[in-house]
Amino acid sequence: MRPDFGHLWVYLQTTPLLGLGVTLIAYQTAMAINTRLRGHTLANPMLLSIGMIVALLLATRTPYAVYFQGAQYVQFLLGPATVALAVPMYANLGQIRRAAGALLPALLLGSLTAAGSAMLIAKLLGANRAVVLSLAPKSVTTPIAMGISEQIGGQPSLTAVFVLMTGIAAIVLYGPVMKLLRIESWAAKGLGAGTAGHGLATARVLLLNETAGAFGGVAIGLNGLVTAIIVPLLARLFFRM
Amino acid sequence: MLPALTLLIVCQFAGEALTRAADLPLPGPVVGLVILLVYLIARRGPSEELKTTSSVLLRYLLLLFVPAGAGVVTQLDVLGANILPALIAVVISTALGLGVTAWTMQILTRKSDP
Numbered sequence: 001m002r003p004d005f006g007h008l009w010v011y012l013q014t015t016p017l018l019g020l021g022v023t024l025i026a027y028q029t030a031m032a033i034n035t036r037l038r039g040h041t042l043a044n045p046m047l048l049s050i051g052m053i054v055a056l057l058l059a060t061r062t063p064y065a066v067y068f069q070g071a072q073y074v075q076f077l078l079g080p081a082t083v084a085l086a087v088p089m090y091a092n093l094g095q096i097r098r099a100a101g102a103l104l105p106a107l108l109l110g111s112l113t114a115a116g117s118a119m120l121i122a123k124l125l126g127a128n129r130a131v132v133l134s135l136a137p138k139s140v141t142t143p144i145a146m147g148i149s150e151q152i153g154g155q156p157s158l159t160a161v162f163v164l165m166t167g168i169a170a171i172v173l174y175g176p177v178m179k180l181l182r183i184e185s186w187a188a189k190g191l192g193a194g195t196a197g198h199g200l201a202t203a204r205v206l207l208l209n210e211t212a213g214a215f216g217g218v219a220i221g222l223n224g225l226v227t228a229i230i231v232p233l234l235a236r237l238f239f240r241m
Numbered sequence: 242m243l244p245a246l247t248l249l250i251v252c253q254f255a256g257e258a259l260t261r262a263a264d265l266p267l268p269g270p271v272v273g274l275v276i277l278l279v280y281l282i283a284r285r286g287p288s289e290e291l292k293t294t295s296s297v298l299l300r301y302l303l304l305l306f307v308p309a310g311a312g313v314v315t316q317l318d319v320l321g322a323n324i325l326p327a328l329i330a331v332v333i334s335t336a337l338g339l340g341v342t343a344w345t346m347q348i349l350t351r352k353s354d355p
Contacts, residue, residue, distance in 0.1 A: 071308030110342025147268025157312030192343030
C-alpha cells in the first residue's frame, strides 16, 4: 500500500487545497487546545498552529513553497485586516487627544528604546544581520511587525516568532519592572505594556484595570506607526544601507 | 460585508500605491490604515457595517499570521544558530521598553496635572 500512498501524496501536493486545509485544521485544533488550557499565554493558538505545521512539513519532507501555494489565500487577508485596525484605533482617539502631551513623548522614547536596544544587544552578541533586522519591530503588533520586517530586509517569519517571545517576556517582566520604578498610574502601566508588549501584554493588563487596557490599546496602534517610521532609520544607522 | 471589505481593500491598494509612488519606507497596509483612519475622522466614525466586518477580520487575526509564521521552517538553522543573542536581546529590550515608556508617561502626567 505504501507506493499508493506516495502517489496520493504527490497528487495532493499539487493542489492548493493541501496548504489551505492544513492551515485551517491546525488553527482550529490549536484553538481547541487553547480552550482546554483555559487560554494560557503559552498555549497561544498562533504558536501552536505554527508548531504543528512545521512538524508536519518536516515529517513529510514537504517543501514550504508547496505548503504556501495554498496557505497564501489565508495570508492575503492579512493586508485588509491590518487596515481594519484603524477602526479600534478610531474608537480610542478621544483618549489619545486628551493625554497627547504625555503620551506621545513617552511612546516615542519607549518605542525607540525597545527597537534600538534589541538591535544593539543582538548585534553586540554576534547575531547575524537577518536576525538583528527581524528583531527590530518585535514590540509591534504582528501584522505591522511582519510588514516592517519585510520592508527592511528581515525575515517576516522570524519576526513573527520574536513578536510572540516579546509578548511573553512583557507579561513576565511587567510586574517586577513597574514595582522597581514605582509606577502607580494605570495609564502609564497600560501604555508601557502596549508599547513594549503589544496585544499580549495589553490583554493581560486589561484584566487588572480598564484604563490600563485602553491605554494599552492606544499604544499598540500608535507604536505600530511610530516603529514603522523609526525602524528603517535605525536599520540604516546599524548597517549603513 | 462586501462594501466594507471593498473599502478595506481600496485603502490597502491606495496605501501600497502611495508607498511606491512616494518611496516611503513604510509597509503599504500601514499607510492604508492611516488612510482609513483619516477617512473615519472625516466621516466622524465607522458605519455599523464596517464595524462588523472589521471585528470579524480582527477576530481571526491570529489565523492570518500562521502561513508566514510557518515559514520559520526555512529559517530553523538561522534561528538555532542565533537563539541565545536573540533571547537575551528580547528580554532586556522588553524590560527597558516597559520601564522607559511607563516612567516617562508617569513623570509627564504629574507635571501636567499636579
